[in-house]
Amino acid sequence: MASAQSLETDTQNLRQMLLKWAKHLASTDEGQRKLVEQTIALASNEPNVLPAEPIDRAMLSLMLKIVASDLPMSAFDTVRHDAGAR
Numbered sequence: 001m002a003s004a005q006s007l008e009t010d011t012q013n014l015r016q017m018l019l020k021w022a023k024h025l026a027s028t029d030e031g032q033r034k035l036v037e038q039t040i041a042l043a044s045n046e047p048n049v050l051p052a053e054p055i056d057r058a059m060l061s062l063m064l065k066i067v068a069s070d071l072p073m074s075a076f077d078t079v080r081h082d083a084g085a086r
Contacts, residue, residue: 014040014059021060025067039063 018039022032039062043050050058 017056018059018063021063025063035063035066038066042066 015036018036019032022035026032026035039059042062043059049062052058053061
């Protein structure tokens with residue numbers, strides 16, 4: 001069984017990894033921290049949503065799903081129009 005100190009270190013390492021990704025997905029420090037906490041909460045509360053892949057990929061996948069679910073549908077229209085202009 002892991003010690004409390006080991007679990008705390010693992011949790012801090014997870015948060016650091018997620019924060020590194022969140023910096024590419026959210027423009028403010030507050031938004032980045034919120035995204036990290038939402039990702040951890042989703043994985044903790046609903047472990048069945050974790051894809052069957054290495055944990056780092058699974059957590060990134062969850063984070064991207066959270067970001068995509070927060071985007072307004074009009075953001076996707078803009079992307080489609082820009083892609084068609086090429």
